[in-house]
Amino acid sequence: MPHLSLIEQSLVTGLLSGGLYGLLALGLSMSWGLLRLVNIGHFAMALLGAYLTWFMGTQLGIAPWLSGPIIIAAFFLYGIALHWVFMRFGVTEMQSMLITFALAVIVEASIQTLWTADFRRFETPWGRQSWIAGSLYVPKLNLLAFLVAALLAASTWAWLRYTYVGRALRACAEDAPIATAFGINHRGLSFLLSGLCAAYAAVAGLFIALVATLAPSEIWTWIGVVFAVVIIGRLGNPLGALAGGILIGVCEALTMAMVNPSWAPLVSFSVLIALLLFRPRWI
Amino acid sequence: MDLSGNRVLALIGLGALAVGLVVVPATNIPPYYIAFLYLVFFWISMATSWTILSGFAGYWSFGHAAFFGTGVYTAGTLAAKLGVPFLLTLPAAAAVAAALGTGVGWLVFRLKRLRGELFALMTISVTFVVATIISNTPLDGGAGVYLISVPVPELFGSQNGTIYTLGLIFAALAVAIAYTVYRSRMGLGLFAIHDDEDAAEVKGVPTFRYKLGAIALSSGIAGAVGGVYSIYVSYVTVGETFEVTVIMYPVVMSIFGGARHWLGPAIGATIITVALYGFPVGAQAALVRGGVALGLILVVLLLPEGVMPSLQRSWRRLAPALAPARSLPAALVPSPRSIESVAIRSLAPVLQCRDVWKGFGGVQALKGVTLDVRQGEILGLVGPNGSGKSTLINVVTGHFTLDRGTVVFNGAPINDLSAHQVARLGIARSYQIPRPFNHLSVLDNVAMAAVFGGGSSGREARREAVHWLRYTGLAERAFDMPRQINLHERKFLELARALAARPRVLLLDEVLSGLNNAEIDEALKLIRDIRAGGTTIIFVEHLMRAVVALSDRVAVLNGGALIALGTPEETMRDKEVVNVYLGKAHAS
Numbered sequence: 001m002p003h004l005s006l007i008e009q010s011l012v013t014g015l016l017s018g019g020l021y022g023l024l025a026l027g028l029s030m031s032w033g034l035l036r037l038v039n040i041g042h043f044a045m046a047l048l049g050a051y052l053t054w055f056m057g058t059q060l061g062i063a064p065w066l067s068g069p070i071i072i073a074a075f076f077l078y079g080i081a082l083h084w085v086f087m088r089f090g091v092t093e094m095q096s097m098l099i100t101f102a103l104a105v106i107v108e109a110s111i112q113t114l115w116t117a118d119f120r121r122f123e124t125p126w127g128r129q130s131w132i133a134g135s136l137y138v139p140k141l142n143l144l145a146f147l148v149a150a151l152l153a154a155s156t157w158a159w160l161r162y163t164y165v166g167r168a169l170r171a172c173a174e175d176a177p178i179a180t181a182f183g184i185n186h187r188g189l190s191f192l193l194s195g196l197c198a199a200y201a202a203v204a205g206l207f208i209a210l211v212a213t214l215a216p217s218e219i220w221t222w223i224g225v226v227f228a229v230v231i232i233g234r235l236g237n238p239l240g241a242l243a244g245g246i247l248i249g250v251c252e253a254l255t256m257a258m259v260n261p262s263w264a265p266l267v268s269f270s271v272l273i274a275l276l277l278f279r280p281r282w283i
Numbered sequence: 284m285d286l287s288g289n290r291v292l293a294l295i296g297l298g299a300l301a302v303g304l305v306v307v308p309a310t311n312i313p314p315y316y317i318a319f320l321y322l323v324f325f326w327i328s329m330a331t332s333w334t335i336l337s338g339f340a341g342y343w344s345f346g347h348a349a350f351f352g353t354g355v356y357t358a359g360t361l362a363a364k365l366g367v368p369f370l371l372t373l374p375a376a377a378a379v380a381a382a383l384g385t386g387v388g389w390l391v392f393r394l395k396r397l398r399g400e401l402f403a404l405m406t407i408s409v410t411f412v413v414a415t416i417i418s419n420t421p422l423d424g425g426a427g428v429y430l431i432s433v434p435v436p437e438l439f440g441s442q443n444g445t446i447y448t449l450g451l452i453f454a455a456l457a458v459a460i461a462y463t464v465y466r467s468r469m470g471l472g473l474f475a476i477h478d479d480e481d482a483a484e485v486k487g488v489p490t491f492r493y494k495l496g497a498i499a500l501s502s503g504i505a506g507a508v509g510g511v512y513s514i515y516v517s518y519v520t521v522g523e524t525f526e527v528t529v530i531m532y533p534v535v536m537s538i539f540g541g542a543r544h545w546l547g548p549a550i551g552a553t554i555i556t557v558a559l560y561g562f563p564v565g566a567q568a569a570l571v572r573g574g575v576a577l578g579l580i581l582v583v584l585l586l587p588e589g590v591m592p593s594l595q596r597s598w599r600r601l602a603p604a605l606a607p608a609r610s611l612p613a614a615l616v617p618s619p620r621s622i623e624s625v626a627i628r629s630l631a632p633v634l635q636c637r638d639v640w641k642g643f644g645g646v647q648a649l650k651g652v653t654l655d656v657r658q659g660e661i662l663g664l665v666g667p668n669g670s671g672k673s674t675l676i677n678v679v680t681g682h683f684t685l686d687r688g689t690v691v692f693n694g695a696p697i698n699d700l701s702a703h704q705v706a707r708l709g710i711a712r713s714y715q716i717p718r719p720f721n722h723l724s725v726l727d728n729v730a731m732a733a734v735f736g737g738g739s740s741g742r743e744a745r746r747e748a749v750h751w752l753r754y755t756g757l758a759e760r761a762f763d764m765p766r767q768i769n770l771h772e773r774k775f776l777e778l779a780r781a782l783a784a785r786p787r788v789l790l791l792d793e794v795l796s797g798l799n800n801a802e803i804d805e806a807l808k809l810i811r812d813i814r815a816g817g818t819t820i821i822f823v824e825h826l827m828r829a830v831v832a833l834s835d836r837v838a839v840l841n842g843g844a845l846i847a848l849g850t851p852e853e854t855m856r857d858k859e860v861v862n863v864y865l866g867k868a869h870a871s
Binding site: 032038040085089091093094095097098099101102103105106108109110112113220221223224227228231235260262263265266268269272273276277280281283 | 341343345390391393394395396397399400401403404405407408409411412415416419527531534538567569570572573575576577579580583584587
């Protein structure tokens with residue numbers, strides 16, 4: 001049995017990395033739930049955002065608080081462009097998976113060509129700073145990432161819940177033609193949402209660059225985890241995405257501490273299978 | 284069989300090609316070309332296996348690397364570590380991969396929503412989960428598996444000859460399986476699932492079983508092919524086995540070739556493999572991968588049907604004698620379902636709902652409906668919007684499961700049966716908004732109902748379909764696609780599909796809405812004719828003129844409960860009914 005403080009520490013670590021999963025899941029959950037487009041390329045975009053942050057920080061000397069807004073704005077435009085292509089060709093839910101899967105491969109291949117498959121690490125002065133509470137270490141950057149994830153999830157939830165835009169989007173997800181007949185500008189709103197989802201990927205990428213080691217193949221390891229988070233949190237539910245992320249993050253950290261780190265990739269999958277077996281109506 | 288000159292010529296050509304491919308290893312062709320041809324066979328089998336599930340039924344698998352990799356490691360472990368003779372490891376590789384595929388399918392195919400999306404994402408996850416398990420356990424342990432010392436029987440004097448021949452056998456087998464499925468009942472069912480799975484189930488397609496069958500075949504082929512591949516590379520690693528290209532290439536090849544045709548993937552695989560390996564320019568693997576991914580996007584957006592349809596068109600132009608004839612087969616009047624000495628009309632109930640309850644979350648759609656439907660009657664089912672009429676139809680046809688109560692058909696309870704079983708017993712329905720299978724011709728739409736609902740064989744079914752198309756006045760449109768016909772015709776197509784199942788009970792959901800007066804009169808006559816043949820009819824309708832003209836009895840639903848039942852005159856005078864329809868003031 002591991003020491004109690006080890007379990008406490010892994011709970012903290014899991015909670016914080018769960019925030020990052022939630023942040024990654026947020027964009028996917030929104031576009032899947034409200035636009036009926038399954039964006040497998042979301043993870044690739046997040047990793048691209050991370051590499052861009054790393055590249056601008058280490059090679060061009062642009063600090064993350066300057067490069068961040070630039071990348072976020074650029075990704076917002078990319079999201080709009082992607083949605084334009086989807087609308088232009090009348091892409092279905094299933095086709096969107098194929099196209100964004102291919103986009104993920106293109107991004108992964110480009111990263112590998114530009115920056116090789118070597119591990120990359122963005123060393124910053126704050127990267128190794130932690131608060132120490134009793135026997136627990138709380139890394140500052142991970143905590144910041146968690147807080148940003150929580151803030152984004154909560155504000156997206158409030159936006160969907162309390163504003164006209166949010167209600168209109170949910171109406172469109174239920175039945176787009178009817179909503180349009182009631183005068184909801186579905187096209188405009190869906191462009192906005194698609195842009196936002198891509199911007200969320202950029203935010204996630206920014207923090208991934210700051211707290212994690214980068215490698216192009218990370219895209220594929222995330223897909224399984226984050227897709228499980230989205231399902232557990234329910235489609236189109238921002239707070240659910242955060243809660244699902246925390247659940248998976250904590251379970252993974254406990255597995256790493258108590259069993260073996262190399263089995264962590266199986267955790268999210270097992271939770272998902274349990275959900276499908278015992279609570280199929282959750283879906 | 285019609286052996287015209289062209290056909291003989293084509294058969295001779297095909298035979299010559301087969302013989303040529305078989306004897307290739309016996310010739311002096313340099314090993315490089317033999318290895319290249321093996322890779323073509325490899326991708327043909329992978330792409331074809333992908334198509335059997337994903338192309339035909341529309342469930343896109345991103346997990347072919349998992350099934351393939353399971354085969355690679357099953358064969359590798361058995362042959363290199365346990366000393367099993369190599370050829371015996373291949374069936375094991377197929378079986379283990381098929382078991383994995385069936386397991387994933389069983390988990391996801393039961394869901395009511397998001398089946399397709401979840402299946403796709405589950406298969407991606409499975410790929411990386413299987414890779415993790417294999418590299419964390421002694422199966423691989425991170426060191427890879429060497430098969431270099433595994434003895435392989437030598438054909439044509441070398442191991443390469445054996446690998447080549449195995450590759451050829453599995454490619455031929457994969458294409459043969461795809462062809463057989465394509466031409467079978469199961470193929471028709473899979474195509475229907477592709478277009479509208481719920482409607483397919485209601486028309487009598489055992490959707491769950493067919494999907495499991497398709498994924499078992501698909502993953503089994505990929506597993507066997509993986510087994511052969513393990514000996515081809517002779518050293519397997521997790522990193523190279525579960526590569527993203529193994530996921531992506533079969534998808535690109537199938538869609539580019541044409542994923543709705545048994546031969547499409549083979550054509551796509553051949554073209555793309557030649558393009559990829561035929562010009563070794565020493566390009567970086569990452570660039571090639573990115574290029575293929577870009578190709579996938581372009582194909583999905585610009586050529587979603589693949590090159591197969593245009594190839595078929597030129598084929599028809601070049602060799603019209605070989606193309607299937609497009610003339611209507613002679614109509615066959617189907618014998619009615621054997622009704623064991625039951626009179627065409629009687630007071631005996633053929634269908635009984637007893638205290639039927641159904642709720643959706645907080646909404647109680649049916650609150651204890653009890654209703655007997657008599658043999659051979661026309662029962663009008665009316666009620667305001669949201670009164671539970673459609674729910675009752677969905678409950679009777681097995682689309683919804685009940686919360687409480689029983690539905691009895693012909694003396695036996697049917698409420699625990701799935702929709703396709705109910706359909707086979709002889710209960711058919713039409714949809715208010717027509718739901719034809721959009722990629723099947725009008726003729727095939729009707730024929731599939733005869734096959735799955737009426738239990739006819741394929742050949743009979745097409746001739747019966749001609750009969751029903753004549754009956755509903757659609758014979759002219761037999762070879763059109765559903766998108767090409769107008770709403771009125773689509774309504775009649777719904778009716779023809781329902782009739783082709785030779786139902787004992789026919790449920791018609793607002794067949795008249797959207798039709799003009801002349802068309803309505805035509806439809807009313809048709810419905811009376813159908814009843815005259817011994818079919819009991821329940822029809823949901825808002826148009827009171829039709830209800831009064833047609834019904835023997837009228838049942839009125841309101842708020843999920845039956846409030847009146849009787850002759851049209853009786854029910855129309857009923858105070859509560861008038862209340863519901865016209866408001867309280869008129870009732871007094």
